[in-house]
Amino acid sequence: MARPHIVIVGAGFGGLSAAAGLAGADADVTVIDRHNYHLFQPLLYQVATAGLSPAQIAQPIRSILRKAPNVRVIMDSVTGVDRHRRVVSLEDGEVPYDTLVLATGSRHAYFGHDEWENVAPGLKTIDDATGLRRRILSAFEHAEESSDPEARRRFLTFVVIGAGPTGVEMAGAIAELAHVALRHDFRTINPRDARIVLVEAGPRVLAAFPPTLSESALRSLERLHVEVRLGKPVAECDERGVTIGDERLEASTIIWAAGVASSRAAQWLDVEKDRVGRVVVGPDLTVPGHPEIFVIGDTAHATGSDGQPLPGLAPVAKQQGGYVARVLRARIGGRAAPGAFRYRNYGAMATIGRRAAVADFGWLKVDGTLAWLLWGLIHVTFLIGFRNRFVVLFDWLWSYATFQSGVRLITGPGSH
Amino acid sequence: MARPHIVIVGAGFGGLSAAAGLAGADADVTVIDRHNYHLFQPLLYQVATAGLSPAQIAQPIRSILRKAPNVRVIMDSVTGVDRHRRVVSLEDGEVPYDTLVLATGSRHAYFGHDEWENVAPGLKTIDDATGLRRRILSAFEHAEESSDPEARRRFLTFVVIGAGPTGVEMAGAIAELAHVALRHDFRTINPRDARIVLVEAGPRVLAAFPPTLSESALRSLERLHVEVRLGKPVAECDERGVTIGDERLEASTIIWAAGVASSRAAQWLDVEKDRVGRVVVGPDLTVPGHPEIFVIGDTAHATGSDGQPLPGLAPVAKQQGGYVARVLRARIGGRAAPGAFRYRNYGAMATIGRRAAVADFGWLKVDGTLAWLLWGLIHVTFLIGFRNRFVVLFDWLWSYATFQSGVRLITGPGSH
Incomplete structure (x- = not known):
């Protein structure tokens, strides 16, 4: 058999761990991503709230895979897949494959209100994050310059929609920015007057966590003067x-952290998808009838041992990428394939602010300072690259000690 | 006399040192800048060439001046000055002044070819730098993906126009990026095949330095395989x-480091300006006939003790800002004003690459490793904020030790 060509689309946690698992295998691997960097998404909200620089949580894909000579990286956007001809179409050409791994992640869903996207942007890419940073910091600038009390109040109101981990972390970080980091910076306004409202249609924050931790997170948010509105969906955004x-809230900054839909992989393949657009895959993560097509991470609807679909979390995607690499290595070596994919849940965590976080390890549930320290330790450990680990840790210690946040830059389109 | 209102336009080296000198003075000070950050421009080329993150060389103006309660900061663009009514017009309102300090810096000049600006961008702001970084890194990506050898060659050709300090530093940094940092990252192209061409209309590089140092810089550039074209002006850019x-050079990346023109301050004031648009000021840096209007830094045509106009350098602007603050403090206190402004020239430096720099202290001229170490030491010392100093130093040591550059991100408009 000729040396197979494995094409991996997407260099998030899933795609990258598949590629890393195939380094040195007897196969040619091509990784395609529309960005040149792998993003450590769990810390993206800290870029949006001026705590970290983009480069601290993003690393060039080429540089991560430089030591794998059988892996090639292409920066381009995929426009479709022809599963009969076994070809991936790019904006700029096409790439044939023997085996395809789709790990294209998810995007925001506005529940049929796509017109809300411009006024209530979400947080998926570095440009989303620097764009949000610009909006948030500019709102304080506009408030400082405004002489109309009503306009000033609108500029100082921040609404975060969706109280999952991203929404909770964003709301907490904006509250700390306003109440701590910016507190001496203005002369006309008092940034502490900023209102941060966290809106959730469901009955509690962090619904995926046990109720006791939701309670703890809610108390931490209230300590940071975040107003939490539960059980009410958003009727209108403008x-x-x-x-x-x-209830009408006049606010110049609205952040969308509510709905997530899968990327277009199911459309490309024209196969069965679930309600949020994920491709339904078998126990070995392949598309039924297509043993040469794997779908992993947020793009896949895979079933856990409890019969429920696996959640869209970084560890799921990572473990699935590693599993796919093992399956493919077994196939290449003519060995028996490993059994069905099984997700090992090591736990979940979310941080709210200084010394406030929640962590659920199943056998252990913690909150407060201990959870916050664990959260920091685990996130720094999983950051790619020693340099990033060191610099992020330094920045965190620095802002903890000085109550400052270091990356308060207004850049990009519209910032002159 | 009522407490005077001093308005400072521009928070570069000049404006910021004037504001800092007036902290705690018996006057209300307003600093206006179109950005929310002060930029350490001498290191901006390292952002453009993926060596440093924007936040490492930029600091929020508010945060620098937070401890000066008599200083207010406004983020807005100035659109004009009415020197009869003593009012500064902003995009968003107007601000009256008793004393005005204009420190608005300079911008690129294309010598009557403004249409070149889109194809050959210059380097003044953070957005310029991240835009250039996107262009430079994308060129390597396009070359990797291209199957046409001629197109590939065009993508791998980088032309820097103008061999002053910025041009020399850009050319050296791109050469190191291509030949060192990226050397293992690609599979189709060899980044070492990149051509870097530095074009200068004058007879030597770094014309403001003594000829022996120009020679030394030229040799360092040639060691980095930078092709230097001297004595030939640019006839066409597209x-x-x-x-x-x-000579025709097919190149997809062209960087403009040649012409500098003053900002629009002279037009706003409608007063005498020199050939490059700088406002001609008297020995005390005020506009003739207007003791209440100071013009400093790159915007001013001030005369040195040798009868020559002072150069557009950071130390000149900084010393002028400090001088203006002393003059104003004397006026406020009813004391005799200090004598004419006198520039103290402590020297000039430029760096070309790893262990290659030139420094001219007048009484001492150095090059090579010693000049490079001095360059690093002095630039880190003058960076604002301990955190930035530390992190920049760490990043420099890191990339020196690993031959890597840490900020190779393609972000912003057009990067998907």
Whole structure:
């Protein structure tokens, strides 16, 4: 058999761990991503809230895979897949494959209100994060310059929609920015007057966590003066604010952390998908009838041992990428394939602010300072590259000690 | 006399040192800048060439001046000055002044070819730098993906126009990026095949330095395989390349480091300006007939003790800002004003690459490793903020030890 060509689309946690697992295998591997960097998404909200620089949580894909001579990286956008001809179409040409691994992640879903995207942007890429950073910091600038009390109040109101981990972390980080880091910076306004409102349609924050930790997170948010609105869906979003149930909130900054939909992989393949657009895969993560097509991470609807679909979390994607690499290495070596994919849940965590976090390890549930320290330790450990680990840790210690956040830059389109 | 209102336009080296000198003075000070950050411009080329992150060389103006309660900061663009009504017009309102300090810096000049700006961008702001970084890194990506040898060659050709300090530093840094940092990252192309061409209309590089140091810089550039073209002006710039004299260079990346013109301050004031648009000021840096208007830094045409106009350098702007603050403090206190402004020249330096730099202290001229170490030491010392100093130093040591550069991110418009 000729040396097989494995094409991996997406260099997030799933795609990258598949590629790393195939380094040195007897196969040619091509990784395709529309960005030149792998992003450590769990810390992206810290870029949006001026705590970290983009380069601290992003690493060039080429540089991560430089020591794997059988792996090639292409920066381009995929526009489709022809599963009969076994070809991936790019904006700039096409790439044939013997085996395809789709790990294209997810995107924001506005539940049929795509017009909300411009006024309530979400957080998926570095440009999303620097764009949000610009909006948040500019709001304080506009408030400082404004002489109209009503406009000033609108500029100082920040609404975060969705109280999953991203929403909770964003709301907490904006509250700390306003109440701590910026507190001496203005002369006309008092940044402590900023209102941060976290909106959740469900009955509690961090719904994927045990109720006791949701309670703890809620108390931490309230200590940071975040107003939490539970059980009310968003009825309307526009340039001047949000309507929640029948309450109107005038706000110049709205952040979308609610809905997530899968990327277009199911459309490309034209195969069975679930309600949020994920490709339904078998126990070995291949598309039924297509043993040469794997779908992993947020793009896949895979079933856990409890019969429930696996959640869209970094560890799921990572473990699936590693599993796919093992399956493919077994196939290449003519060995028996490993059994069905099984997700090992080591736990979940979310941070709210200084010395406030929650962590659920199943056998152990912690909150407060201990959870916060664990959260920092684990996130720094999983950052790629010693340099990033060191610099992020330094920045965290620095802002912890000085109450400052270091990356308060307004850059990009519209910033002159 | 009522407490005077001093308005400072521009928070570069000049404006910021004037503001810092007036902290705690018996006056209300307003600093206006279109960005929210002060930029350490001498290191901006390292952002453009993926060596440093924007936040490492930029600091929020508010945060620098937070301990000066008499200083207010406004982020807005100035659109004009009415020197009769004593009012500064902003995009968003107007600000009256008793004393005005204009420190608005300079911008690129294309010598009557403004249409070159899009194809040959210059380097003044953080967005310029991240835009150039995107262009430079994307060129390597396009070359890797291209199957046409001619297109590949065009993508791998980088032309820097102007061999002053910025041009020399850019050319050296791109050469090191291609020949060192990227050397294992690609599979189709060899980044070492990149051509870096430095074009200078004058007879030597670093014309403001003594000829022996120009010679030394030229040798360092040649060691980095930078092709230097001297004595030939640019005849044409377009999307596919440059024409120098009658030589045509096909290049997808062109960087403008040649002409500098003053900002629009002279137009706002409608007063005498020199050939490059700088406001001609008296020995005390005020506009003739207007003791209440100071112009400093790159915007001013001030005369040195040798009768020559002072150069557009950071130390000149900084010393002028400090001088203006002393003059104003004397006026406020009813004391005699200090004598005419006198520039103290402590020297000039430029770096070319690893262990290659030149430094001219007048009484001492050095090059090579010693000049490079001095360059690093002095630049780190003058960076604002301990955190930035530490992190920049760490990044420099890291890339020196690993031959890597840490910020190879393609972000912003057009990067998907």
